[in-house]
Amino acid sequence: MRKLFRNLAMSAVVSVLALSTSVPSAYAADDAKKADEAKAADVAAKPADAAKPADAAAKPADAAKTEEKKEVTGKDLAFDRAKGNCLACHIIAGGDLPGNIGPPLAGVSQRIPDKAKLRAQVYDARVANPDTIMIPFGPMGVMNDEEIDKVVEFISTL
Numbered sequence: 001m002r003k004l005f006r007n008l009a010m011s012a013v014v015s016v017l018a019l020s021t022s023v024p025s026a027y028a029a030d031d032a033k034k035a036d037e038a039k040a041a042d043v044a045a046k047p048a049d050a051a052k053p054a055d056a057a058a059k060p061a062d063a064a065k066t067e068e069k070k071e072v073t074g075k076d077l078a079f080d081r082a083k084g085n086c087l088a089c090h091i092i093a094g095g096d097l098p099g100n101i102g103p104p105l106a107g108v109s110q111r112i113p114d115k116a117k118l119r120a121q122v123y124d125a126r127v128a129n130p131d132t133i134m135i136p137f138g139p140m141g142v143m144n145d146e147e148i149d150k151v152v153e154f155i156s157t158l
C-alpha cells in the first residue's frame, strides 16, 4: 500500500516535470511562429509604405487650399486680441464688447480721408498726440507693416 502511494507520487512528479519542460517549448514554438507572422506582415506592409510618397506629394496642394481659406483679413487683425485689439478701445461695427476709450471708428474714413494719415495714426499715434494712450503698433512691433496696411484698408471702409 505504501509502495503504491509512492509510485503514484513519483508519477505525479514525473508528469509535472514533463509538463514544465513541454510548456516553455510550446511557447517558444509559438513565439517563433509569431515572429514569422510579424515578418510576413512587414513585407506585406511595405508596398503600402511605398505608396506614401504619392500621399506626401498630394499634401502641398491641400495645404495651399487651407491657406487660401485662412487668409487673415484686416478685420481679423483689428479684432484679434493678440494683434490690433482695436475693440479694446474703439466701437467698430460687427465687434463684440467694444471699449470706449477711443472714439468710435464709424465714419473714420470721412474724418481722416488721407490714407497716409490714417496709417500714421495706426502705426504710431504718438506722432499726432504725444500723450495718446493708443498703442504705437508699428514701433512696438505689435503688427508688421503688412498687417498694419491690412488694418488701414479695413478701417478706411468704415
Ligand code: HEC
Residues within 6 Å of the ligand: 078, 083, 084, 085, 086, 087, 088, 089, 090, 101, 102, 103, 108, 111, 112, 118, 121, 122, 125, 129, 131, 132, 133, 134, 135, 137, 151, 155
Ligand atoms: C488702448 C486704447 C486704444 C487701442 C487699443 C486702439 N486705439 Fe485707436 N485711439 C485711441 C485713442 C485714445 C484715440 C484718440 C486719439 C488719440 O489719443 O490718439 C484713438 C484714435 C484712433 C483713430 C483716430 C480716430 C478719429 O476719429 O480721429 C484711429 C483711426 C484709430 N484710433 C484706429 C485704431 C485702430 C485701427 C486700432 C487697432 C489696430 C486702434 N486704434 C487701437 C485708443 C486706442
